[in-house]
Amino acid sequence: MLKVTLGPSKEVEFADETLVQMGESILRTKKAERGFALCYSGNQILPGKEHVGGRSSISYKDCGRAPKAGSFHTHPRDGDSEPSWYDGFGSLHNGWSRSVQWITCTGSPKDMTVRCHAPRDVPDGLTVKVIGKDKRKMHGKPMSADKRFDELHQELARFRVRDLPKLVSRDILPRAGIRVEDVSFAGSKGPSKYRKYITETGEVISVEPIDQGT
Numbered sequence: 001m002l003k004v005t006l007g008p009s010k011e012v013e014f015a016d017e018t019l020v021q022m023g024e025s026i027l028r029t030k031k032a033e034r035g036f037a038l039c040y041s042g043n044q045i046l047p048g049k050e051h052v053g054g055r056s057s058i059s060y061k062d063c064g065r066a067p068k069a070g071s072f073h074t075h076p077r078d079g080d081s082e083p084s085w086y087d088g089f090g091s092l093h094n095g096w097s098r099s100v101q102w103i104t105c106t107g108s109p110k111d112m113t114v115r116c117h118a119p120r121d122v123p124d125g126l127t128v129k130v131i132g133k134d135k136r137k138m139h140g141k142p143m144s145a146d147k148r149f150d151e152l153h154q155e156l157a158r159f160r161v162r163d164l165p166k167l168v169s170r171d172i173l174p175r176a177g178i179r180v181e182d183v184s185f186a187g188s189k190g191p192s193k194y195r196k197y198i199t200e201t202g203e204v205i206s207v208e209p210i211d212q213g214t
C-alpha cells in the first residue's frame with residue numbers, strides 16, 4: 001500500500017493490487033502499451049482490467065460505477081517512465097472535464113520504474129485551453145519540456161519494480177510475476193536464511209535476510 005496526498009490535503013492510497021498490477025504490466029510490456037484505469041473505492045485506488053493498446057495509445061474501460069481516479073500506462077521500447085507532454089496535458093484535460101485531480105501513472109521496462117503525477121488542484125478550463133494550443137508543437141516531447149507543468153502538477157509517487165516487495169504484502173507478489181523463494185546457506189554460526197524475489201525472466205530483483213530472532 002502506498003499513501004499519497006493529492007494536493008493540498010486529499011489523502012488517498014494505492015492498494016497493493018494496484019501497485020502489483022503496475023509491476024505486472026511493466027514486466028509484460030514488449031511492443032505495445034499496457035494500461036488500466038485507476039478506480040476509487042473510498043480513498044483507496046484499485047486497478048481496472050488491463051488493456052493492451054498500440055505503441056503509443058491505449059483506451060481504458062471504465063471502473064464500472066466507481067469513480068475514476070486516473071489511469072496507468074506503460075511506455076514500450078525506447079520510452080522510459082517519464083511522462084510525455086501528452087501525459088501531462090491528459091491529466092489536466094481529464095481533470096478539468098471530470099472536475100477531479102486526475103492521476104496519471106506511467107511505467108517502463110527500460111528503467112523498471114513507476115511515476116505518478118496529478119494536478120495540484122482541479123484544473124480550470126482556460127488553463128487547459130491555453131496549454132492545449134501547443135499540442136502539435138509538443139508532440140513527442142517529455143512532460144519536463146514544458147515548465148508550466150512544474151507549477152500545475154505534483155509528483156505523487158515514484159518507485160522501482162524492485163521496491164514492490166517493500167510496498168506490498170508478500171502474498172500478493174506472485175500475481176506480479178514475482179516469485180518469492182526462501183534460501184538458506186550453511187554458515188559457521190549456523191544457517192542463514194534469505195528471501196529472494198525473482199521475476200518471470202529469472203532476474204533477481206531483491207534479496208533480503210529473514211530475521212530468525214535469537
Ligand SMILES: [Zn+2]
Pocket residue numbers: 073074075083084087106
Ligand atoms: Zn505516456
